[in-house]
Amino acid sequence: MTAVAKAIDRTVGFDIWQLWYVLAVAGALSGIAGALPMLRLAANRLVVGTPLTAAALGPAGWLIAALCLFGAIGLGASRSRFAALIALATFATALVWLTVALGQAATDLTAGQPPATRARLASGGWAGLLMLTCAMTWAAGRARIGGAGWLAIASLLIAFVLLYRAGVYDSLSLAVEYRARAASVQAAIVQHIALSAAAVVLAALTCALLYAWRSGRYAVDIAINGLQVVPAVALLGGLVALVSGMLAAVPALRATGLSAIGPGPAVLAIACYLLLPFWRGLEGALRAADPATRDAATAIGLTRRQILLDIHLPLGAPILIGALRVASVQAIGLVTLGALVGAGGLGGIVFDGMAQFAPDLILLGTLPVIGLSLLIERSLSVVEDAARRRLRG
Protein backbone atom coordinates (compact mmCIF):
# COMPACT_ATOMS: atom_id res chain seq x y z
CA MET A 1 0.00 0.00 0.00
CA THR A 2 2.81 2.33 0.91
CA ALA A 3 4.42 1.63 -2.46
CA VAL A 4 1.17 2.50 -4.22
CA ALA A 5 0.86 5.66 -2.21
CA LYS A 6 4.42 6.60 -3.06
CA ALA A 7 3.77 5.96 -6.76
CA ILE A 8 0.68 8.19 -6.66
CA ASP A 9 2.66 10.75 -4.74
CA ARG A 10 5.29 10.84 -7.48
CA THR A 11 2.91 10.98 -10.41
CA VAL A 12 0.20 13.27 -9.11
CA GLY A 13 2.48 15.39 -6.98
CA PHE A 14 0.63 15.25 -3.69
CA ASP A 15 1.00 13.40 -0.44
CA ILE A 16 -1.88 10.92 -0.29
CA TRP A 17 -1.40 10.23 3.43
CA GLN A 18 -1.79 13.90 4.11
CA LEU A 19 -5.13 13.80 2.32
CA TRP A 20 -6.44 10.94 4.46
CA TYR A 21 -5.29 12.71 7.58
CA VAL A 22 -7.02 15.90 6.54
CA LEU A 23 -10.24 14.10 5.64
CA ALA A 24 -10.25 12.43 9.06
CA VAL A 25 -9.83 15.81 10.75
CA ALA A 26 -12.61 17.33 8.67
CA GLY A 27 -14.85 14.35 9.41
CA ALA A 28 -14.24 14.72 13.13
CA LEU A 29 -14.99 18.43 12.89
CA SER A 30 -18.32 18.02 11.18
CA GLY A 31 -19.16 14.99 13.34
CA ILE A 32 -18.59 16.85 16.60
CA ALA A 33 -20.31 19.97 15.35
CA GLY A 34 -23.27 17.81 14.26
CA ALA A 35 -23.61 15.82 17.47
CA LEU A 36 -23.07 18.58 20.06
CA PRO A 37 -25.60 21.34 20.70
CA MET A 38 -24.79 24.60 18.93
CA LEU A 39 -26.91 26.91 21.05
CA ARG A 40 -28.90 26.77 24.25
CA LEU A 41 -32.13 28.65 24.72
CA ALA A 42 -32.61 29.66 28.36
CA ALA A 43 -35.46 31.43 30.11
CA ASN A 44 -33.01 33.79 31.89
CA ARG A 45 -29.29 34.43 32.36
CA LEU A 46 -28.86 32.02 35.26
CA VAL A 47 -30.35 28.76 33.98
CA VAL A 48 -28.63 26.35 31.60
CA GLY A 49 -31.47 26.04 29.07
CA THR A 50 -32.47 23.57 26.39
CA PRO A 51 -29.90 22.47 23.79
CA LEU A 52 -30.40 23.11 20.06
CA THR A 53 -28.56 21.16 17.38
CA ALA A 54 -26.87 22.49 14.26
CA ALA A 55 -30.26 22.33 12.53
CA ALA A 56 -30.90 25.73 14.14
CA LEU A 57 -28.28 27.18 11.79
CA GLY A 58 -30.35 26.21 8.76
CA PRO A 59 -28.71 25.80 5.34
CA ALA A 60 -25.79 28.01 6.45
CA GLY A 61 -24.60 25.11 8.61
CA TRP A 62 -24.18 22.86 5.56
CA LEU A 63 -22.35 25.57 3.64
CA ILE A 64 -19.95 26.15 6.55
CA ALA A 65 -19.25 22.41 6.77
CA ALA A 66 -18.61 22.38 3.00
CA LEU A 67 -16.19 25.30 3.36
CA CYS A 68 -14.31 23.45 6.13
CA LEU A 69 -13.97 20.38 3.93
CA PHE A 70 -12.83 22.47 0.98
CA GLY A 71 -10.17 24.17 3.11
CA ALA A 72 -8.96 20.89 4.58
CA ILE A 73 -8.74 19.27 1.15
CA GLY A 74 -6.84 22.26 -0.20
CA LEU A 75 -4.41 22.03 2.69
CA GLY A 76 -3.93 18.30 2.24
CA ALA A 77 -3.80 18.13 -1.52
CA SER A 78 -0.79 20.35 -2.00
CA ARG A 79 2.11 21.58 0.05
CA SER A 80 2.41 24.79 -1.90
CA ARG A 81 2.12 28.14 -0.15
CA PHE A 82 -0.64 29.15 -2.50
CA ALA A 83 -2.84 26.24 -1.40
CA ALA A 84 -2.14 27.07 2.23
CA LEU A 85 -3.16 30.70 1.68
CA ILE A 86 -6.38 29.60 -0.03
CA ALA A 87 -7.08 27.28 2.88
CA LEU A 88 -6.38 30.11 5.34
CA ALA A 89 -8.86 32.37 3.57
CA THR A 90 -11.42 29.54 3.42
CA PHE A 91 -11.16 28.77 7.13
CA ALA A 92 -11.35 32.48 7.99
CA THR A 93 -14.51 32.82 5.88
CA ALA A 94 -16.00 29.75 7.54
CA LEU A 95 -15.18 31.17 10.98
CA VAL A 96 -16.80 34.54 10.30
CA TRP A 97 -19.77 32.86 8.67
CA LEU A 98 -20.22 30.52 11.64
CA THR A 99 -20.39 33.48 14.04
CA VAL A 100 -22.87 35.24 11.77
CA ALA A 101 -25.01 32.09 11.46
CA LEU A 102 -24.97 31.64 15.24
CA GLY A 103 -25.94 35.28 15.72
CA GLN A 104 -28.75 34.95 13.19
CA ALA A 105 -30.05 31.77 14.79
CA ALA A 106 -30.01 33.52 18.18
CA THR A 107 -32.01 36.43 16.76
CA ASP A 108 -34.59 34.04 15.27
CA LEU A 109 -34.86 32.05 18.50
CA THR A 110 -35.28 35.00 20.83
CA ALA A 111 -37.73 36.86 18.57
CA GLY A 112 -41.11 37.10 20.26
CA GLN A 113 -39.78 35.66 23.54
CA PRO A 114 -39.76 37.47 26.89
CA PRO A 115 -36.83 39.93 27.17
CA ALA A 116 -35.05 37.82 29.83
CA THR A 117 -34.68 34.94 27.34
CA ARG A 118 -31.08 34.18 26.45
CA ALA A 119 -29.61 32.29 23.47
CA ARG A 120 -26.25 31.07 24.62
CA LEU A 121 -23.43 29.44 22.64
CA ALA A 122 -23.26 25.74 23.62
CA SER A 123 -20.44 23.18 23.50
CA GLY A 124 -20.81 22.48 19.77
CA GLY A 125 -20.67 26.16 18.91
CA TRP A 126 -17.55 26.68 21.02
CA ALA A 127 -15.94 23.51 19.62
CA GLY A 128 -16.63 24.68 16.08
CA LEU A 129 -15.12 28.12 16.71
CA LEU A 130 -12.10 26.60 18.45
CA MET A 131 -11.46 24.02 15.72
CA LEU A 132 -11.70 26.61 12.98
CA THR A 133 -9.21 28.78 14.88
CA CYS A 134 -6.83 25.80 15.17
CA ALA A 135 -7.28 25.06 11.46
CA MET A 136 -6.44 28.68 10.68
CA THR A 137 -3.28 28.52 12.80
CA TRP A 138 -2.31 25.33 10.99
CA ALA A 139 -2.89 26.87 7.57
CA ALA A 140 -1.02 30.04 8.55
CA GLY A 141 1.94 27.92 9.66
CA ARG A 142 1.95 26.04 6.36
CA ALA A 143 1.79 29.29 4.38
CA ARG A 144 5.29 30.08 5.76
CA ILE A 145 4.83 33.77 5.03
CA GLY A 146 5.91 36.11 7.80
CA GLY A 147 2.93 37.96 9.21
CA ALA A 148 0.24 35.89 7.44
CA GLY A 149 -1.10 34.76 10.80
CA TRP A 150 -1.06 38.28 12.27
CA LEU A 151 -2.75 39.70 9.18
CA ALA A 152 -5.44 37.03 9.44
CA ILE A 153 -5.99 37.78 13.14
CA ALA A 154 -6.16 41.53 12.53
CA SER A 155 -8.63 41.22 9.67
CA LEU A 156 -10.77 38.77 11.67
CA LEU A 157 -10.85 41.15 14.63
CA ILE A 158 -11.86 44.03 12.38
CA ALA A 159 -14.57 41.85 10.82
CA PHE A 160 -15.90 40.85 14.24
CA VAL A 161 -15.96 44.43 15.49
CA LEU A 162 -17.76 45.65 12.34
CA LEU A 163 -20.29 42.82 12.56
CA TYR A 164 -20.86 43.55 16.25
CA ARG A 165 -21.41 47.21 15.46
CA ALA A 166 -23.86 46.20 12.74
CA GLY A 167 -25.83 44.31 15.39
CA VAL A 168 -25.33 40.80 13.99
CA TYR A 169 -24.42 39.33 17.40
CA ASP A 170 -26.88 41.43 19.39
CA SER A 171 -29.07 38.49 20.39
CA LEU A 172 -26.25 36.24 21.58
CA SER A 173 -26.29 36.04 25.32
CA LEU A 174 -22.63 37.10 25.70
CA ALA A 175 -23.30 40.32 23.76
CA VAL A 176 -26.39 41.03 25.86
CA GLU A 177 -24.33 40.60 29.03
CA TYR A 178 -21.55 42.79 27.61
CA ARG A 179 -23.97 45.60 26.68
CA ALA A 180 -25.27 45.59 30.24
CA ARG A 181 -21.77 46.21 31.66
CA ALA A 182 -19.63 47.49 28.83
CA ALA A 183 -18.17 50.32 30.90
CA SER A 184 -17.19 48.15 33.84
CA VAL A 185 -15.65 45.49 31.59
CA GLN A 186 -13.56 48.07 29.77
CA ALA A 187 -12.47 49.60 33.06
CA ALA A 188 -11.58 46.14 34.37
CA ILE A 189 -9.43 45.39 31.32
CA VAL A 190 -7.50 48.63 31.74
CA GLN A 191 -7.11 47.98 35.46
CA HIS A 192 -5.97 44.41 34.80
CA ILE A 193 -3.26 45.60 32.42
CA ALA A 194 -2.16 48.32 34.85
CA LEU A 195 -1.92 45.89 37.78
CA SER A 196 0.03 43.34 35.72
CA ALA A 197 2.39 46.03 34.46
CA ALA A 198 2.91 47.34 38.00
CA ALA A 199 3.78 43.86 39.26
CA VAL A 200 6.16 43.24 36.33
CA VAL A 201 7.95 46.57 36.81
CA LEU A 202 8.17 46.09 40.58
CA ALA A 203 9.60 42.58 40.14
CA ALA A 204 12.11 43.67 37.49
CA LEU A 205 13.43 46.56 39.61
CA THR A 206 13.62 44.44 42.76
CA CYS A 207 15.40 41.70 40.87
CA ALA A 208 17.99 44.13 39.49
CA LEU A 209 18.59 45.57 42.97
CA LEU A 210 18.90 42.11 44.51
CA TYR A 211 21.33 41.05 41.82
CA ALA A 212 23.55 44.01 42.62
CA TRP A 213 23.89 42.68 46.18
CA ARG A 214 26.79 40.37 45.42
CA SER A 215 27.51 38.78 48.77
CA GLY A 216 23.90 37.80 49.35
CA ARG A 217 23.35 36.24 45.97
CA TYR A 218 23.25 32.64 47.18
CA ALA A 219 20.74 33.41 49.91
CA VAL A 220 18.59 35.45 47.52
CA ASP A 221 18.63 32.58 45.05
CA ILE A 222 17.33 30.17 47.69
CA ALA A 223 14.68 32.63 48.86
CA ILE A 224 13.39 33.34 45.35
CA ASN A 225 13.20 29.64 44.52
CA GLY A 226 11.49 28.96 47.84
CA LEU A 227 8.87 31.66 47.23
CA GLN A 228 7.84 29.80 44.11
CA VAL A 229 6.74 26.83 46.22
CA VAL A 230 4.24 28.92 48.24
CA PRO A 231 0.76 28.53 46.69
CA ALA A 232 -0.58 31.85 45.41
CA VAL A 233 -3.79 31.66 47.44
CA ALA A 234 -1.72 31.08 50.59
CA LEU A 235 0.64 33.97 49.84
CA LEU A 236 -2.26 36.34 49.21
CA GLY A 237 -4.11 35.19 52.33
CA GLY A 238 -1.00 35.25 54.48
CA LEU A 239 0.01 38.70 53.27
CA VAL A 240 -3.43 40.15 53.95
CA ALA A 241 -3.45 38.54 57.40
CA LEU A 242 -0.01 39.94 58.24
CA VAL A 243 -0.68 43.45 56.93
CA SER A 244 -4.04 43.70 58.66
CA GLY A 245 -2.42 42.43 61.84
CA MET A 246 0.30 45.04 61.52
CA LEU A 247 -2.29 47.76 60.93
CA ALA A 248 -4.22 46.66 64.01
CA ALA A 249 -1.03 46.66 66.08
CA VAL A 250 0.24 50.04 64.80
CA PRO A 251 -2.79 52.10 63.74
CA ALA A 252 -0.48 54.99 62.82
CA LEU A 253 0.51 52.99 59.70
CA ARG A 254 -2.94 53.61 58.24
CA ALA A 255 -2.02 57.25 57.77
CA THR A 256 0.74 56.21 55.35
CA GLY A 257 -1.88 54.78 52.99
CA LEU A 258 -1.04 51.15 53.74
CA SER A 259 -4.07 48.87 53.54
CA ALA A 260 -4.56 45.16 53.97
CA ILE A 261 -7.07 44.77 51.14
CA GLY A 262 -6.76 46.20 47.65
CA PRO A 263 -4.29 46.48 44.80
CA GLY A 264 -1.23 47.06 47.05
CA PRO A 265 -0.90 43.63 48.67
CA ALA A 266 -1.95 41.91 45.45
CA VAL A 267 0.76 43.59 43.37
CA LEU A 268 3.32 42.85 46.07
CA ALA A 269 2.40 39.15 46.23
CA ILE A 270 2.33 38.79 42.45
CA ALA A 271 5.71 40.50 42.10
CA CYS A 272 7.14 37.86 44.49
CA TYR A 273 6.30 35.15 41.96
CA LEU A 274 7.71 37.13 39.04
CA LEU A 275 11.13 37.41 40.71
CA LEU A 276 12.12 33.91 39.60
CA PRO A 277 11.72 34.35 35.81
CA PHE A 278 13.58 37.67 35.99
CA TRP A 279 16.29 36.22 38.23
CA ARG A 280 16.90 33.29 35.89
CA GLY A 281 16.78 35.62 32.90
CA LEU A 282 19.32 37.98 34.44
CA GLU A 283 21.67 35.12 35.29
CA GLY A 284 21.35 33.67 31.80
CA ALA A 285 21.76 37.03 30.10
CA LEU A 286 24.95 37.86 31.97
CA ARG A 287 26.34 34.43 31.16
CA ALA A 288 25.52 34.85 27.46
CA ALA A 289 28.76 36.73 26.78
CA ASP A 290 31.63 34.26 26.84
CA PRO A 291 34.59 35.02 29.16
CA ALA A 292 36.94 35.68 26.24
CA THR A 293 34.70 38.50 24.99
CA ARG A 294 34.58 39.98 28.48
CA ASP A 295 38.38 39.77 28.83
CA ALA A 296 38.84 41.40 25.45
CA ALA A 297 36.49 44.22 26.47
CA THR A 298 38.43 44.79 29.68
CA ALA A 299 41.71 44.66 27.75
CA ILE A 300 40.71 47.41 25.33
CA GLY A 301 39.90 49.54 28.33
CA LEU A 302 36.10 49.58 28.45
CA THR A 303 34.68 50.63 31.79
CA ARG A 304 32.35 48.29 33.71
CA ARG A 305 29.42 50.42 32.69
CA GLN A 306 30.39 50.17 29.02
CA ILE A 307 30.85 46.41 29.31
CA LEU A 308 27.36 46.12 30.78
CA LEU A 309 25.69 48.35 28.20
CA ASP A 310 27.66 47.40 25.07
CA ILE A 311 28.46 43.73 25.66
CA HIS A 312 26.09 42.12 28.14
CA LEU A 313 22.90 43.92 27.24
CA PRO A 314 22.90 43.24 23.47
CA LEU A 315 24.11 39.64 23.90
CA GLY A 316 21.62 38.88 26.64
CA ALA A 317 18.69 40.73 25.07
CA PRO A 318 16.81 37.66 23.76
CA ILE A 319 17.06 35.94 27.15
CA LEU A 320 15.86 39.06 28.96
CA ILE A 321 12.92 39.44 26.58
CA GLY A 322 12.11 35.76 27.15
CA ALA A 323 12.08 36.40 30.90
CA LEU A 324 9.80 39.38 30.40
CA ARG A 325 7.44 37.21 28.31
CA VAL A 326 7.19 34.46 30.94
CA ALA A 327 6.77 37.02 33.74
CA SER A 328 4.07 38.98 31.88
CA VAL A 329 1.99 35.89 31.10
CA GLN A 330 2.24 34.80 34.75
CA ALA A 331 1.33 38.30 35.92
CA ILE A 332 -1.87 38.38 33.88
CA GLY A 333 -2.95 35.02 35.30
CA LEU A 334 -2.07 35.91 38.88
CA VAL A 335 -3.78 39.32 38.77
CA THR A 336 -7.01 37.40 38.08
CA LEU A 337 -6.52 35.70 41.43
CA GLY A 338 -5.64 39.08 42.98
CA ALA A 339 -9.34 40.00 42.88
CA LEU A 340 -9.63 37.66 45.84
CA VAL A 341 -8.06 40.40 48.00
CA GLY A 342 -10.03 43.16 46.30
CA ALA A 343 -7.43 44.21 43.75
CA GLY A 344 -10.04 44.69 41.02
CA GLY A 345 -9.36 43.87 37.38
CA LEU A 346 -11.00 41.12 35.35
CA GLY A 347 -10.84 38.71 38.28
CA GLY A 348 -13.57 40.77 39.95
CA ILE A 349 -15.92 40.05 37.06
CA VAL A 350 -14.98 36.35 37.09
CA PHE A 351 -15.65 36.06 40.84
CA ASP A 352 -18.95 37.93 40.48
CA GLY A 353 -19.94 35.46 37.79
CA MET A 354 -18.94 32.51 39.96
CA ALA A 355 -20.88 33.89 42.92
CA GLN A 356 -24.01 34.39 40.79
CA PHE A 357 -23.40 31.14 38.89
CA ALA A 358 -23.88 33.18 35.69
CA PRO A 359 -21.99 31.55 32.78
CA ASP A 360 -22.03 34.65 30.57
CA LEU A 361 -20.55 36.86 33.27
CA ILE A 362 -17.78 34.28 33.85
CA LEU A 363 -17.03 34.25 30.12
CA LEU A 364 -17.02 38.04 30.04
CA GLY A 365 -14.23 38.00 32.62
CA THR A 366 -12.23 35.00 31.44
CA LEU A 367 -12.17 35.59 27.67
CA PRO A 368 -10.26 38.91 27.96
CA VAL A 369 -7.79 37.24 30.38
CA ILE A 370 -7.06 34.48 27.88
CA GLY A 371 -6.94 36.98 25.00
CA LEU A 372 -4.56 39.30 26.86
CA SER A 373 -2.14 36.56 27.84
CA LEU A 374 -2.14 35.02 24.36
CA LEU A 375 -1.55 38.44 22.83
CA ILE A 376 1.36 39.22 25.18
CA GLU A 377 2.83 35.74 24.77
CA ARG A 378 2.72 35.81 20.99
CA SER A 379 3.92 39.38 20.51
CA LEU A 380 6.80 39.11 22.96
CA SER A 381 7.93 35.82 21.44
CA VAL A 382 7.98 37.53 18.03
CA VAL A 383 10.23 40.23 19.55
CA GLU A 384 12.34 37.52 21.21
CA ASP A 385 12.82 35.66 17.92
CA ALA A 386 13.71 38.89 16.15
CA ALA A 387 16.34 39.70 18.79
CA ARG A 388 17.78 36.19 18.49
CA ARG A 389 17.94 36.45 14.69
CA ARG A 390 19.63 39.85 14.88
CA LEU A 391 22.22 38.42 17.25
CA ARG A 392 23.05 35.59 14.85
CA GLY A 393 23.54 38.18 12.14
Added chain:
Amino acid sequence: MRLHPALGPLLVGLALAALSHPGVASVIAMSLGAPARRPLSATRLVELGSHHLALASLGLALVGSLGVGLGVVATRRRAERLRRTIDAAAAVAQAVPPVVVVALALPLLGFGGPPTLLALVAYGIMPTLRSTVGAIEAVSPEAREAGIALGLTSRQVLTQVELPLAGAGILDALRVALVLSIATTAVGALAGASTLGTPIVAGLQNQNLMPMLQGAGATAALAFLGDALMLGAVALLRR
Protein backbone atom coordinates in the same frame (compact mmCIF):
# COMPACT_ATOMS: atom_id res chain seq x y z
CA MET B 1 29.75 19.22 53.86
CA ARG B 2 26.84 20.07 51.58
CA LEU B 3 23.42 20.05 53.13
CA HIS B 4 20.82 17.71 51.76
CA PRO B 5 18.68 19.68 49.28
CA ALA B 6 15.47 18.43 50.88
CA LEU B 7 16.43 19.75 54.32
CA GLY B 8 15.52 23.41 53.68
CA PRO B 9 11.97 22.82 52.37
CA LEU B 10 11.43 20.20 55.10
CA LEU B 11 12.29 22.67 57.89
CA VAL B 12 10.26 25.50 56.32
CA GLY B 13 7.33 23.11 55.87
CA LEU B 14 7.45 21.97 59.48
CA ALA B 15 7.70 25.56 60.72
CA LEU B 16 4.67 26.57 58.64
CA ALA B 17 2.73 23.55 59.84
CA ALA B 18 3.49 24.59 63.43
CA LEU B 19 2.31 28.10 62.58
CA SER B 20 -1.06 26.82 61.41
CA HIS B 21 -1.60 24.95 64.69
CA PRO B 22 -4.50 26.62 66.56
CA GLY B 23 -2.40 27.34 69.67
CA VAL B 24 0.47 28.98 67.83
CA ALA B 25 -1.80 30.82 65.39
CA SER B 26 -3.88 32.37 68.18
CA VAL B 27 -0.71 33.55 69.94
CA ILE B 28 0.50 35.20 66.72
CA ALA B 29 -2.92 36.74 66.07
CA MET B 30 -3.04 38.05 69.63
CA SER B 31 0.42 39.57 69.37
CA LEU B 32 -0.69 41.28 66.16
CA GLY B 33 -3.56 42.72 68.14
CA ALA B 34 -6.34 40.98 66.23
CA PRO B 35 -9.61 40.49 68.11
CA ALA B 36 -9.52 37.11 69.84
CA ARG B 37 -11.64 34.67 67.84
CA ARG B 38 -11.90 30.93 68.00
CA PRO B 39 -9.25 29.33 65.75
CA LEU B 40 -9.90 26.34 63.49
CA SER B 41 -9.36 23.16 65.47
CA ALA B 42 -6.50 20.85 64.59
CA THR B 43 -8.91 18.07 63.60
CA ARG B 44 -10.68 20.39 61.13
CA LEU B 45 -7.31 21.37 59.65
CA VAL B 46 -6.28 17.74 59.29
CA GLU B 47 -9.63 16.95 57.65
CA LEU B 48 -9.25 19.83 55.16
CA GLY B 49 -5.60 18.86 54.63
CA SER B 50 -6.45 15.26 53.83
CA HIS B 51 -9.12 16.40 51.34
CA HIS B 52 -6.56 18.75 49.82
CA LEU B 53 -3.96 16.02 49.63
CA ALA B 54 -6.38 13.49 48.13
CA LEU B 55 -7.51 15.91 45.41
CA ALA B 56 -3.95 17.05 44.66
CA SER B 57 -2.65 13.46 44.53
CA LEU B 58 -5.43 12.39 42.19
CA GLY B 59 -4.57 15.37 39.97
CA LEU B 60 -0.86 14.55 40.17
CA ALA B 61 -1.55 10.92 39.25
CA LEU B 62 -3.52 12.02 36.18
CA VAL B 63 -1.00 14.71 35.22
CA GLY B 64 1.93 12.37 35.83
CA SER B 65 0.59 9.42 33.85
CA LEU B 66 -0.73 11.53 30.97
CA GLY B 67 2.20 13.96 30.89
CA VAL B 68 4.98 11.39 31.13
CA GLY B 69 3.13 8.91 28.89
CA LEU B 70 2.50 11.45 26.15
CA GLY B 71 6.07 12.73 26.61
CA VAL B 72 7.41 9.26 25.89
CA VAL B 73 5.15 8.96 22.85
CA ALA B 74 6.24 12.38 21.60
CA THR B 75 9.93 11.45 21.71
CA ARG B 76 9.45 8.39 19.48
CA ARG B 77 10.92 8.75 16.03
CA ARG B 78 7.53 8.62 14.32
CA ALA B 79 6.09 11.52 16.30
CA GLU B 80 8.80 14.01 15.41
CA ARG B 81 6.35 16.21 13.54
CA LEU B 82 4.25 16.60 16.67
CA ARG B 83 7.04 18.35 18.55
CA ARG B 84 6.21 21.87 17.38
CA THR B 85 2.50 21.32 17.99
CA ILE B 86 3.31 20.27 21.56
CA ASP B 87 5.37 23.42 22.16
CA ALA B 88 2.58 25.61 20.77
CA ALA B 89 -0.06 23.80 22.83
CA ALA B 90 2.08 24.20 25.95
CA ALA B 91 2.33 27.95 25.38
CA VAL B 92 -1.44 28.22 24.90
CA ALA B 93 -2.16 26.08 27.96
CA GLN B 94 0.05 28.33 30.09
CA ALA B 95 -1.96 31.34 28.94
CA VAL B 96 -5.07 29.93 30.65
CA PRO B 97 -4.46 30.26 34.42
CA PRO B 98 -6.04 27.77 36.88
CA VAL B 99 -8.56 30.33 38.20
CA VAL B 100 -9.86 30.74 34.67
CA VAL B 101 -10.18 26.98 34.14
CA VAL B 102 -11.99 26.61 37.46
CA ALA B 103 -14.31 29.49 36.57
CA LEU B 104 -15.03 28.17 33.07
CA ALA B 105 -15.66 24.64 34.35
CA LEU B 106 -18.04 25.82 37.07
CA PRO B 107 -21.21 26.07 34.91
CA LEU B 108 -20.34 22.80 33.14
CA LEU B 109 -19.25 20.59 36.03
CA GLY B 110 -20.90 22.24 39.03
CA PHE B 111 -19.38 23.05 42.43
CA GLY B 112 -16.67 21.10 44.22
CA GLY B 113 -14.03 18.64 43.15
CA PRO B 114 -14.62 18.16 39.37
CA PRO B 115 -13.78 21.73 38.21
CA THR B 116 -10.71 21.67 40.46
CA LEU B 117 -9.59 18.37 38.99
CA LEU B 118 -10.05 19.72 35.47
CA ALA B 119 -7.93 22.76 36.35
CA LEU B 120 -5.27 20.49 37.84
CA VAL B 121 -5.03 18.45 34.66
CA ALA B 122 -5.39 21.35 32.22
CA TYR B 123 -2.71 23.44 33.87
CA GLY B 124 -0.29 20.70 34.92
CA ILE B 125 -0.14 18.46 31.89
CA MET B 126 1.76 20.62 29.40
CA PRO B 127 4.73 21.59 31.64
CA THR B 128 5.12 17.92 32.64
CA LEU B 129 4.94 16.77 29.04
CA ARG B 130 7.48 19.35 27.95
CA SER B 131 9.94 18.56 30.73
CA THR B 132 9.61 14.82 30.06
CA VAL B 133 10.40 15.42 26.39
CA GLY B 134 13.37 17.57 27.47
CA ALA B 135 14.66 14.93 29.89
CA ILE B 136 14.45 12.11 27.33
CA GLU B 137 16.03 14.24 24.63
CA ALA B 138 18.90 15.04 27.00
CA VAL B 139 19.89 11.33 27.04
CA SER B 140 23.15 11.19 25.11
CA PRO B 141 22.87 9.69 21.64
CA GLU B 142 25.94 7.55 22.43
CA ALA B 143 24.06 5.74 25.21
CA ARG B 144 21.14 5.16 22.88
CA GLU B 145 23.37 3.91 20.07
CA ALA B 146 25.23 1.61 22.48
CA GLY B 147 21.88 0.10 23.40
CA ILE B 148 21.01 -0.44 19.75
CA ALA B 149 24.46 -1.91 19.11
CA LEU B 150 23.90 -4.40 21.93
CA GLY B 151 20.87 -5.59 20.01
CA LEU B 152 18.17 -4.14 22.24
CA THR B 153 14.76 -3.63 20.67
CA SER B 154 13.46 -0.08 20.59
CA ARG B 155 11.20 -0.94 23.51
CA GLN B 156 14.18 -2.19 25.51
CA VAL B 157 16.14 0.94 24.62
CA LEU B 158 13.28 2.92 26.12
CA THR B 159 12.90 0.95 29.35
CA GLN B 160 16.56 0.05 29.97
CA VAL B 161 18.47 3.05 28.61
CA GLU B 162 16.32 6.14 28.09
CA LEU B 163 13.96 6.02 31.08
CA PRO B 164 16.65 5.21 33.71
CA LEU B 165 18.91 7.97 32.38
CA ALA B 166 16.06 10.48 32.15
CA GLY B 167 14.60 9.34 35.51
CA ALA B 168 15.96 12.20 37.62
CA GLY B 169 14.78 14.77 35.08
CA ILE B 170 11.30 13.25 34.92
CA LEU B 171 11.11 13.12 38.71
CA ASP B 172 12.05 16.79 38.81
CA ALA B 173 9.19 17.53 36.41
CA LEU B 174 6.87 15.60 38.72
CA ARG B 175 8.15 17.68 41.67
CA VAL B 176 7.14 20.87 39.88
CA ALA B 177 3.80 19.24 38.98
CA LEU B 178 3.20 18.34 42.64
CA VAL B 179 3.87 21.89 43.87
CA LEU B 180 1.65 23.20 41.06
CA SER B 181 -1.18 20.81 41.90
CA ILE B 182 -1.11 21.72 45.60
CA ALA B 183 -1.35 25.40 44.63
CA THR B 184 -4.14 24.77 42.11
CA THR B 185 -6.12 22.68 44.61
CA ALA B 186 -6.09 25.70 46.94
CA VAL B 187 -7.62 27.75 44.10
CA GLY B 188 -10.32 25.08 43.90
CA ALA B 189 -11.73 26.43 47.18
CA LEU B 190 -13.22 29.21 45.04
CA ALA B 191 -15.36 26.60 43.31
CA GLY B 192 -16.50 25.21 46.62
CA ALA B 193 -14.07 22.29 46.88
CA SER B 194 -13.27 21.71 50.54
CA THR B 195 -9.49 22.18 50.67
CA LEU B 196 -7.01 24.14 52.77
CA GLY B 197 -7.84 27.12 50.57
CA THR B 198 -11.35 27.16 52.04
CA PRO B 199 -10.41 28.86 55.37
CA ILE B 200 -8.34 31.43 53.43
CA VAL B 201 -11.22 32.33 51.11
CA ALA B 202 -13.72 32.33 53.98
CA GLY B 203 -11.39 34.48 56.09
CA LEU B 204 -10.95 36.98 53.28
CA GLN B 205 -14.72 37.20 52.86
CA ASN B 206 -15.48 37.67 56.58
CA GLN B 207 -12.42 39.79 57.35
CA ASN B 208 -11.36 37.11 59.84
CA LEU B 209 -7.60 37.01 60.28
CA MET B 210 -7.31 33.71 62.12
CA PRO B 211 -8.48 31.16 59.51
CA MET B 212 -6.63 33.17 56.84
CA LEU B 213 -3.37 32.77 58.74
CA GLN B 214 -3.98 29.11 59.57
CA GLY B 215 -5.08 28.17 56.06
CA ALA B 216 -2.17 30.00 54.45
CA GLY B 217 0.31 28.35 56.83
CA ALA B 218 -1.12 24.89 56.30
CA THR B 219 -1.34 25.18 52.50
CA ALA B 220 2.22 26.46 52.26
CA ALA B 221 3.38 23.75 54.69
CA LEU B 222 1.82 21.09 52.49
CA ALA B 223 3.57 22.51 49.41
CA PHE B 224 6.97 22.66 51.13
CA LEU B 225 6.64 19.14 52.58
CA GLY B 226 5.68 17.77 49.16
CA ASP B 227 8.63 19.59 47.64
CA ALA B 228 10.96 18.11 50.29
CA LEU B 229 9.61 14.63 49.63
CA MET B 230 10.23 14.87 45.90
CA LEU B 231 13.66 16.47 46.37
CA GLY B 232 14.57 13.57 48.65
CA ALA B 233 13.42 11.10 45.99
CA VAL B 234 15.45 12.90 43.30
CA ALA B 235 18.54 12.85 45.54
CA LEU B 236 18.09 9.13 46.18
CA LEU B 237 17.82 8.48 42.45
CA ARG B 238 20.85 10.58 41.59
CA ARG B 239 23.07 8.85 44.14
